[in-house]
Amino acid sequence: MLFYTESPLKFAFSREATDFTEQGFTDKDHRFGVVGVPFDSTTTYKPCARFGPRSVREASYNFERYNFVLGKNLDAPVYDFGDVEVAHGNFKKTCKHVESTISEITDMGITPVTIGGEHSISYGVLKALETEDLTVIHLDAHMDLRNAYMGEKYSHATVMRRISDLGPEIIQIGIRSASQEEAAFAEETGIEQYTSYDLAKRWDDFERTLRSLEGSVYVTVDLDVLDPAYAPSVGTPAPCGLKPQELEKIIFSLKNKEVVGLDLVEVSSTQIGDVTSVNGAKVIYDFLCLY
Numbered sequence: 001m002l003f004y005t006e007s008p009l010k011f012a013f014s015r016e017a018t019d020f021t022e023q024g025f026t027d028k029d030h031r032f033g034v035v036g037v038p039f040d041s042t043t044t045y046k047p048c049a050r051f052g053p054r055s056v057r058e059a060s061y062n063f064e065r066y067n068f069v070l071g072k073n074l075d076a077p078v079y080d081f082g083d084v085e086v087a088h089g090n091f092k093k094t095c096k097h098v099e100s101t102i103s104e105i106t107d108m109g110i111t112p113v114t115i116g117g118e119h120s121i122s123y124g125v126l127k128a129l130e131t132e133d134l135t136v137i138h139l140d141a142h143m144d145l146r147n148a149y150m151g152e153k154y155s156h157a158t159v160m161r162r163i164s165d166l167g168p169e170i171i172q173i174g175i176r177s178a179s180q181e182e183a184a185f186a187e188e189t190g191i192e193q194y195t196s197y198d199l200a201k202r203w204d205d206f207e208r209t210l211r212s213l214e215g216s217v218y219v220t221v222d223l224d225v226l227d228p229a230y231a232p233s234v235g236t237p238a239p240c241g242l243k244p245q246e247l248e249k250i251i252f253s254l255k256n257k258e259v260v261g262l263d264l265v266e267v268s269s270t271q272i273g274d275v276t277s278v279n280g281a282k283v284i285y286d287f288l289c290l291y
Contacts, residue, residue: 010034010080011115011284012060030076030291033110034284035101036083037117037124039094040268042155045236052267052280053083053115059277060285067289069248076291078113081105091120091154098124102261113284116265118235119144119156122220125263126163133215134168134260139250140222141238143175145182145191156235156266164189168218171209173250174199174225177238196225196241210253219254219262219287221247223280233269233276244279251286262287 011034036053043049057080065073084101087093098114102125105112114125119140126136138144138160145164149157164170172186172193186193194206224234227241264284269277 009054009057010082011057011078012063013065013074013288014078014080031110032076032078032113032288032291033105033108034078034080034113034115035105036115037086037094037098037121038083039086039088039091039116039121040118040235041089041091041094042120042152042157043118043235044150044155044157046234046268048233048268048270049116049118049235049266050086050088051270052117052265052277055269055271055274055277056115056264056267056280056284058272059274059281062278063281063285067286070252070289072289074285074289076288078288079110086117094121095124095127095154099128102128106260111259112261113287114261114263115284116263116267119159119220119222119265120154122263122265123154123159123162125261126166126168126218129218129260130216131166131168135213135215135217136163136168136170137217137219138170138172138222139174139220139225139247140172141174141176141196141224141241142222142236143172143178143182143186144222145185146179147181147185161185164191173206174242176240199242199246207253210250213257215258216260217254217257218260221262221264221283222266223264223276223283224266226279231276231279233267233271233274235266235268244282247279247283248286251283252290254287255290259287
């Protein structure tokens with residue numbers, strides 16, 4: 001089971017279990033499996049996303065089980081399966097390991113929560129999921145829709161183009177940086193977008209869009225969606241981003257949605273207590289508290 005994982009440090013509030021199929025849960029119960037992917041081989045600006053899983057896990061221990069804003073405890077069963085065994089410099093082999101690991105987790109009826117690592121790892125997660133009738137909610141400063149970047153088809157800068165190839169609907173949130181090629185592709189394919197400026201002016205329209213979503217939803221959060229004031233240690237920081245309170249509201253809006261997975265990527269912190277890691281851990285913590 002889970003041949004490609006090891007366990008350095010577990011996310012806060014994780015449970016210990018040896019057999020996840022014999023815990024008395026029903027099909028209606030929500031169970032979550034955290035897995036790290038310490039891969040950053042296509043990073044082109046600030047390196048160190050490979051340390052993201054450890055930094056986010058460490059930061060998670062600063063939160064109380066009781067979520068003061070939601071007024072409830074984090075009681076959902078959460079298991080931390082450790083880190084995927086990555087092949088640094090080899091995206092395809094790493095992607096294969098990610099896909100295999102996520103498939104095993106979902107086969108156990110557990111919803112995957114993946115910590116990167118750079119954004120390219122999201123492609124491996126989505127390859128393991130059923131993408132027909134799936135909506136991918138993509139929070140990011142960048143479109144990541146290039147067909148190739150620096151000669152590479154698989155990259156942190158092309159990940160949403162490769163995910164688009166798999167066929168899901170895509171909604172992009174917080175966008176404020178793109179190439180002309182990416183903007184044209186998004187317009188041609190009908191990818192719905194809300195820039196950080198749109199959210200400031202059209203929040204009600206955005207909330208209506210999220211409320212109207214039906215069917216399965218996957219959420220991918222590149223933490224550079226936040227302004228660098230709140231997340232300086234990311235792979236490609238971009239000014240004029242979201243505030244943590246806005247990101248919190250977006251995560252809370254997922255309540256009652258059929259979320260089949262979430263990933264948090266591009267945390268490049270190497271310091272204990274770094275604000276980027278804390279805000280990253282909060283994304284996962286807030287999501288888990290919804291259940």
